[in-house]
Amino acid sequence: xxxxxxxxxxxxxxxxxxxxxxxxxxxxxxxxxxxxxxxxxxxxxxxxxxxxxxxxxxxxxxxxxxxxxxxxxxxxxxxxxxxxxxxxxxxxxxxxxxxxxxxxxxxxxxxxxxxxxxxxxxxxxxxxxxxxxxxxxxxxxxxxxxxxxxxxxxxxxxxxxxxxxxxxxxxxxxxxxxxxxxxxxxxxxxxxxxxxxxxxxxxxxxxxxxxxxxxxxxxxxxxxxxxxxxxxxxxxxxxxxxxxxxxxxxxxxxxxxxxxxxxxxxxxxxxxxxxxxxxxxxxxxxxxxxxxxxxxxxxxxxxx
Amino acid sequence: xxxxxxxxxxxxxxxxxxxxxxxxxxxxxxxxxxxxxxxxxxxxxxxxxxxxxxxxxxxxxxxxxxxxxxxxxxxxxxxxxxxxxxxxxxxxxxxxxxxxxxxxxxxxxxxxxxxxxxxxxxxxxxxxxxxxxxxxxxxxxxxxxxxxxxxxxxxxxxxxxxxxxxxxxxxxxxxxxxxxxxxxxxxxxxxxxxxxxxxxxxxxxxxxxxxxxxxxxxxxxxxxxxxxxxxxxxxxxxxxxxxxxxxxxxxxxxxxxxxxxxxxx
Numbered sequence: 001x002x003x004x005x006x007x008x009x010x011x012x013x014x015x016x017x018x019x020x021x022x023x024x025x026x027x028x029x030x031x032x033x034x035x036x037x038x039x040x041x042x043x044x045x046x047x048x049x050x051x052x053x054x055x056x057x058x059x060x061x062x063x064x065x066x067x068x069x070x071x072x073x074x075x076x077x078x079x080x081x082x083x084x085x086x087x088x089x090x091x092x093x094x095x096x097x098x099x100x101x102x103x104x105x106x107x108x109x110x111x112x113x114x115x116x117x118x119x120x121x122x123x124x125x126x127x128x129x130x131x132x133x134x135x136x137x138x139x140x141x142x143x144x145x146x147x148x149x150x151x152x153x154x155x156x157x158x159x160x161x162x163x164x165x166x167x168x169x170x171x172x173x174x175x176x177x178x179x180x181x182x183x184x185x186x187x188x189x190x191x192x193x194x195x196x197x198x199x200x201x202x203x204x205x206x207x208x209x210x211x212x213x214x215x216x217x218x219x220x221x222x223x224x225x226x227x228x229x230x231x232x233x234x235x236x237x238x239x240x241x242x243x244x245x246x247x248x249x250x251x252x253x254x255x256x257x258x259x260x261x262x263x264x265x266x267x268x269x270x271x272x273x274x275x276x277x278x279x280x281x282x283x284x285x286x287x288x289x290x291x292x293x294x295x296x297x298x299x300x301x302x303x304x
Numbered sequence: 305x306x307x308x309x310x311x312x313x314x315x316x317x318x319x320x321x322x323x324x325x326x327x328x329x330x331x332x333x334x335x336x337x338x339x340x341x342x343x344x345x346x347x348x349x350x351x352x353x354x355x356x357x358x359x360x361x362x363x364x365x366x367x368x369x370x371x372x373x374x375x376x377x378x379x380x381x382x383x384x385x386x387x388x389x390x391x392x393x394x395x396x397x398x399x400x401x402x403x404x405x406x407x408x409x410x411x412x413x414x415x416x417x418x419x420x421x422x423x424x425x426x427x428x429x430x431x432x433x434x435x436x437x438x439x440x441x442x443x444x445x446x447x448x449x450x451x452x453x454x455x456x457x458x459x460x461x462x463x464x465x466x467x468x469x470x471x472x473x474x475x476x477x478x479x480x481x482x483x484x485x486x487x488x489x490x491x492x493x494x495x496x497x498x499x500x501x502x503x504x505x506x507x508x509x510x511x512x513x514x515x516x517x518x519x520x521x522x523x524x525x526x527x528x529x530x531x532x533x534x535x536x537x538x539x540x541x542x543x544x545x546x547x548x549x550x551x552x553x554x555x556x557x558x559x560x561x562x563x564x565x566x567x568x569x
Contacts, residue, residue: 002413214455221381
């Protein structure tokens with residue numbers, strides 16, 4: 001009974017304050033979209049880093065079947081060449097610059113590739129044979145990349161030496177900058193949302209002061225009096241959060257998944273499914289912001 | 305039922321207290337009028353009973369409980385034991401008669417079936433049978449006040465506080481309202497009514513507590529609106545001017561019952 005009563009109170013409150021409720025929904029929608037966009041950018045950065053990014057800096061790719069590089073004229077790498085490269089890496093002349101290194105076989109390369117590009121159709125057309133084996137090197141000082149490059153580029157069986165960090169770092173710094181901007185805008189919008197929710201609840205409490213006055217007099221508990229107002233704000237904010245989640249999902253699904261992955265098939269994009277982990281975060285964030293701001297407002301403007 | 309022990313209430317340090325060392329006891333089942341000019345402390349008295357305000361000093365007991373000792377989350381329970389009626393009715397304009405009365409039960413979580421049984425019964429007590437579906441604006445003032453009374457007593461409180469319930473009503477309608485309050489009182493509810501309406505007080509012949517500037521200056525059983533005690537000089541002069549009462553040279557002490565001389569209507 002009390003629940004039904006509270007629900008009907010919420011319904012009448014939402015109806016009476018419709019335009020304010022709509023503005024709360026829109027403001028939380030926009031602010032949480034920016035929060036979510038920042039989250040998505042970070043997820044995208046992680047996706048692009050792949051398996052090796054945080055572990056090593058330099059990769060020495062070995063010749064495989066179809067390699068066209070000059071060092072690979074003699075065909076794919078032989079076990080002897082691989083052995084001598086391994087020995088060279090362990091020799092004191094090189095070993096002083098590196099922390100450790102790992103060999104990635106074709107099979108392992110395929111596995112890591114599959115993980116990184118799991119959202120992309122490209123994964124179906126790639127076989128382990130097409131991927132080069134490689135040595136992955138963790139440098140003591142990443143700045144000393146040149147030494148490794150010079151030592152190994154000319155070795156037989158080496159296709160190319162790549163400093164992966166340098167390739168991606170620029171892009172990542174742009175994306176990190178973008179997510180900072182998104183967080184900044186989100187912070188301002190969240191302040192707007194909090195103030196707007198507070199104003200809405202204040203108006204709502206004012207327009208229903210007759211009811212709340214009577215509720216007080218007949219001995220309604222604090223919860224029964226306050227809950228409809230708080231839930232009013234929370235419901236509006238949760239609707240905004242749901243809209244923001246839907247927008248982010250749509251961006252991941254239609255823009256990244258269908259457009260960008262066609263345009264840049266060699267880049268790993270996040271899938272629309274991955275954005276779903278943002279949904280509970282956004283809803284909890286929106287709901288708790290609204291709950292706290294309406295609770296604080298009620299404390300000042302609604303006597304119980 | 306209600307006991308004030310040396311209660312003082314000060315709103316503003318610089319002004320005189322709204323209530324000044326008031327000692328008063330109203331028993332279970334009693335009907336008491338609270339009379340006095342505006343600003344005499346009647347409303348403050350009612351507010352203290354409801355714990356809308358805290359007494360500055362002294363203790364207020366309601367149903368044996370010191371209200372100062374009731375924690376804030378238990379105040380609703382205190383208020384469930386007290387019905388309140390106002391001069392301006394305070395009905396919800398968008399709800400009909402039934403819903404207005406039912407509202408008081410809904411907010412404390414009474415079940416729908418209990419509400420369906422109780423509300424018509426209470427409406428019958430206040431004389432509003434068959435008007436369940438009227439809206440407040442379709443009712444006369446007297447009927448609206450009856451709805452307000454029904455709402456105040458629907459949860460069977462032990463105490464009914466009425467703050468000038470007849471202030472907006474004509475004399476005939478007022479008498480009807482008094483009949484309702486009397487009936488509720490006879491069912492065992494303690495009724496405390498603050499009023500300016502001398503006709504009603506004189507008609508009812510109940511206990512009268514007169515306040516002036518926050519001090520109880522008279523407390524008589526079966527009394528009249530005005531007493532013959534000299535200190536109420538000002539109000540007597542007003543009465544003289546209206547020609548309704550003959551002044552009576554200084555008589556009896558407080559609380560005695562024999563103070564009727566010359567004040568009969």
